[in-house]
Amino acid sequence: MSEALSVPLADFATHLSSEKRHSPRTCEHYLRDLKRLGAWLTIMGIDQWSKVTNHDMRRYVASLSKNGLSGQSIARHLSSTRRFYQFLLREGRSKDNPALDIRAPKSGRRLPKVADVDQLNQLLEVNPDDPLEVRDLAMFELMYSSGLRLSELAGLNLDAVDLVGGEVRVWGKGSKERLLPVGAKAAAAIRRWLKCRAQFVVGSELAMFVSQRGGRISRRSIQARLARWGSQQGAEQRLHPHMLRHSFASHMLESSGDLRAVQELLGHADIATTQVYTHLDFQHLARVYDQSHPRARRRSGAHTSDAVGSDSAGQ
CATH class of the missing domain: 1.10.443.10 (Intergrase catalytic core)
Incomplete structure (x- = not known):
């Protein structure tokens, strides 16, 4: 990475730790995301942050998605970039924020794994x-x-x-x-x-x-x-530790049905974060249904022509 790219990152790190008083771990996360962007810019032949365009950022998001990053991870990268450019704008090192108005692709929400x-x-x-x-x-x-x-x-x-x-x-x-x-x-x-x-x-x-x-x-x-x-x-x-936390939440919800109480216990600011555990209950029911109902599951030998939308359906 060129000096023109690395020096502003070092100044941004100082800004986060000294002025904003962010923890070392938070600073580390910002810099990790931005160094990845800097490495990509270097490959693309872009040697200054002020030269990055909105189109460049869209290409970068596409590359992250192609490399298997989830929508949530890409959203974090974009957030780090927007925050960095706010700093550059304040310092007069950039005239615009190329990450503005760019959204990460949506990805299916992964349900937490739990142990019974x-x-x-x-x-x-x-x-x-x-x-x-x-x-x-x-x-x-x-x-x-x-x-x-x-x-x-x-x-x-x-x-x-x-x-x-x-x-x-x-x-x-x-x-x-x-x-x-x-x-x-x-x-x-x-x-x-x-x-x-x-x-x-x-x-x-x-x-x-x-x-x-x-x-x-x-x-x-x-x-x-x-x-x-x-x-x-x-x-x-x-x-892994999160499995124990997820299991706690799921088992509490199964026993009490009190979503608000589970939200408080987990320390979630938004109840929508806690509501993911309600889907676990449905998954359990669906599993029992699939295992028990004689007409619930597609047999392994079922023909693909039985599926809605198959080629034979239009004949």
Whole structure:
């Protein structure tokens, strides 16, 4: 990437961190998207941000789509680009915003994967002896018990958990605070972990969950430990933290039917985000219907001419 492209990106990063006070992770996401755009511009022979046109951005969106990015991911790229050009306009480095009025292609909304209650019970009904596995069980029980995000779990401090009152206080997206219930199984697992924690913790570390080295456990480590746990317990699919959160939401909704309550527990600002879990119920019903009704499923040997819209239908 040319200096004419890279220098404004460095200035934008300073603007985000110093003036806007965005977190390092947010800055990293912006720059990752913009560096990808910069690399594409270089291939296209465009060496300055001020030379990028609306037509160029449409070609770039088409290339992202061709490379398999979802509509949601492309929308994020466009948002990063618009934000960057707002900065360039303010600084007098560009005369217009070429990403304005460009929309990402729509893509089907992927439903979150969930594990059923029996599968989760099988995964969590273990009695580990290894202290690190005692920690892992406490983390996974808490994620499923309270529907925590991965970042919320990793950022949890000791004083955020009240085992007597059965509560955990978390700070989610936008630093919004939520007070969530902690189930009996999760509380018992945490108590057991607290007895082991002292042998790992270094100094005055405040994190509830620490690594083998004694510092706060990273999100990447939690992901790896959960995948390892699932493999050891014979899980049918690869486990990841979001699956525990999605399973929490789905199981809560199945039992209570209270969408608003589930929205509050998950910390969703918009109930439309939570409504995706209502589709999971229909998927379950459709599966049962397909498996049970004698005329519900197309048999594997069915002829394509039976389908509506086949060539034979017009003869």
